[in-house]
Amino acid sequence: MPPFLNTLIRRLARPSVYVYVTVLLMVLGWIVGQSVSERAGMTQLSAMTLERLELYSNTLDAELARHADLPGLLATDPQVQALVQSPQDIKLRAQISRTLARINVRAGAMQIFIAAPDGQVLASSDGAQSTQSPPPPRLREALNAGRPHFFAADERAASLAYYLLHPLQSEGGAAATLVVKVSLAPLEATWVDLGLRSEGERLLVVDAQGVVIMSSVPRWRYFLLGRGSGAARDSERAALRASGRYPADAGFEDMGIPAEALESPGDMPLVRMPPLEAIQKAGPVLMPQERPLVPLGLRLIALSDPSGVRRQARYAGWGGAAFGAFAGVLGLYLASRRRALRQLSQAQAQLQQAHAQLERLVDARTAQLRSTNEELKHQIGQRVKAEDELVQAGKLAVLGQMSAGISHEVNQPLTAMRALARNGLLLLEAGRHATVAENLTAIDAMVERLGLITRQLKTFARKAEQQEGAPVTLLTSIENALLLVGHRLREDVVTLKLDVPPALRVLCDGNRLEQVLVNLFGNAIDAMHGEPQRLLTVGAAASDDGRVRVVVDDTGRGMSENLLPRLFEPFFTTKPAGEGLGLGLVISSKIIHDFGGTLHAQRNNGGGMRFEFDLPALQDSSDV
Structure with a gap:
């Protein structure tokens, strides 16, 4: 060496x-x-x-x-339609204000009001005082632009409010707008509480103008997202104050988050934020990340503490x-010593095993989070189907109530057919062929009757699809509905008076129309139970305006005047517990509204109730 x-x-x-x-x-x-x-x-x-x-x-x-469907449902209310036709009726406006107040309490909204095209508040859930106060500054802008919703600051609650708009049409066009005001203060308070407890993450909601409209840090509300100074920045602040979107005392201070920090999320930049409290000199250093909310025109930004x-x-x-x-x-x-080499090898093997185990745990957690996300999407899809399932549930509830009578209707022909068949065997042995033929003819008629009942039950129970109106013979639909409730008419000895022209035809979905008629007939029979006079009157006539008006009268107990305004409220019923869900009239009113008509209810002069609705008439047979 x-x-x-x-x-x-x-x-x-x-x-x-x-x-x-x-x-x-x-x-x-x-x-x-x-x-x-x-x-x-x-x-x-x-x-x-x-x-x-x-x-x-x-x-x-x-x-x-959660409140997206509320304006559309309220727009179908007969009182709201009446206000559109008579916006200066002071008594009607006060009555609708009280109705909106009750609905607002149940729905959990912040405010519900009806505004004229010029922005004047016609009726409000807050009462007469609110109708005399000026409308929200952005309402006129939203009405002119035809927006279905917008965000605006609510100075009374010192928080953000979300406005849902639904136009109310009259014969001359848009006559008013129904507005549902939803407060986002509870959600923002939840975020504030989360930020105070975790101290590791802050949330911002930024609108299209770059202004922070919601924040888990109250002091950062109404800050500007980016950085800037000079005349251009001052001009931008002045334009924001003049827009009416934000409180008058909003400072529009700079948030300090540059645009490039959000445009390159992979770089994971860190940004010095403004102080959390006014007494602090410097704010925390956080990592911003954003997710656009395109349908709402907003950006959701999370600021993570590294x-x-x-x-x-x-x-x-x-x-x-x-x-x-x-x-x-x-x-x-x-x-x-060479022994240390073997010990090091063992330590490395253990380290690799621990690393593999950690990777498996991470993969399992990731799979669990994906499964949870899919479950959330599935639940959202189920909510969309809830309205259709509610209509189908109303059908099945009616069929369940009629099941005993229908079983009796089917059992009688079956018993007769069995007797005739056994008698036919004896007649064949005796050679009386002519009498056997008569028995077979009678059996055939009974089978046809059973087939008619089962076909009508199958048609009624079928889940109807939303479709355009088709020509329907009104008398045929009424007879099909009477076929389903015929056993109840006979059991309660109800006299039927039918005044419907055979050639009268309307444009609608026949299956859904029969559901409305079965609901109205069933309610009338229930109301006349035990009454000395039981008369069910069904009439229809065409009017000069191209509509067909259908009237269902009964001689039942009727309903007091103070309960009539609640007749079309969901889950409201005067029947004993277990005999009704309070959904039949709500579903029927929604179906008639989809046909372009309105379902009305009033007391008869001689006692009982009258239900009336209108349908578009078939003008010419060539349209079929």
Whole structure:
């Protein structure tokens, strides 16, 4: 061996050299461990924030969609339609205001009101005082632009309000707009509470003008998203104050989040935020990430606190330094004993096993989160189907109430057919073929009757699809409905008076029309139960305006005047518990409204109730 090589080996074997190597390995371990851990932690923090952004956006969408159908349902109310035709009727406006107040309490909205095209409030759930106050500043702008919804600051509640708009049409066009005002203060309060408890994440909702309209930090509300200064920024603030979208005292301070920080989410930039409280001099350093809410024209921004990641990175740095020290000492140890090599191999194998186990746990957690997300999507889809299922449930409830009578209707022909069949066998043995033929003819007639009943039940129970109106003979639909309730007419000895022209035809869905008629006939029979006079009158006539008006009268107990306004409320019924859900008239009113008509109810002069609705008439037989 050359002399210089021996000299080098002897120098490397000195303890002082191993001390220098150990220190160097500790520094490298600190740098590598801290940087790798910080980058991995930031990546994981970014992924978790994106998943939570999806959850927050779904929560916000669900909160706004909870009242989406309310304006359309209220627009079908007869009182609201009457106000559209007579907007200056003070008594009617007060009556509708009281009705809106009751509905507003049940729906959980902030306010419901009806506004004229010029923005004047005609009726409001807040009462007469609200109708005399000026309308929201952005309402006129939204009415002119035809927007279905908009956001605006509510200075009374010091929070954001979401407005849902539904136009109310009259014969001359748009006559008014029904507005449902929803407060987002409870959702924002939940975010504020979450931010106070976790102190690791802040939420912002930014509108199209770059203004923070919701925040888990109350002080950041109505800040501007980006950075800027000078005349252009002052002009932008002045334009925002003049827009009427925000409170008059909004400061529009700069948030300090540059646009490039949100345009490049993969870079995971850190931004110094404004102070959380006015007494603080500097705000926290956070990592911004956003998710656009395109249908609403908003952006949801999550600000994650990387301090936990940095703390873990420091721990990882100390671990890396310790690993470096361990490597240095291990080098000295390996020089003396070969056993250390085997121990190191075992330690590496255990480390790989732990890493694989950790990866499996992460994969399992990711799969669980995906399954939860799919379940949320499935629940949203189920809500969309709820209205159709409610209509079908009303049909099945009617069929259930009629099942006993229909069973009796079917059992009688079956008993007669069995007797005739047995009698036919005896007649065949006696050679009386003519009488056997008469029995077979009678059996055929009974089978035809059973087929008629079962076909009508099958048609009635079928789940109807939404479709355009088709020509329907009104008398045929009435007879089909009477076929289903015929046994009840006979059981209660109800006299039927039918005054419907045979050639009268209307444009609608025949199956859904029969559902309305069965509901009205069933209610009339229930109301006349036990009365001395039981007369059911069904009439129809065509009017000069191209409509057909159908009238159903009964001689039952009737209903008091104070209960008539609640007749078409969901789940309202005067029947005993277990005999009605209070959905029949609500569903019937919705079906008639879909046909372009209106279902009315009033007391008869001689007692009982009258239900009247109109349908579009078939003008010419060539349209079929």
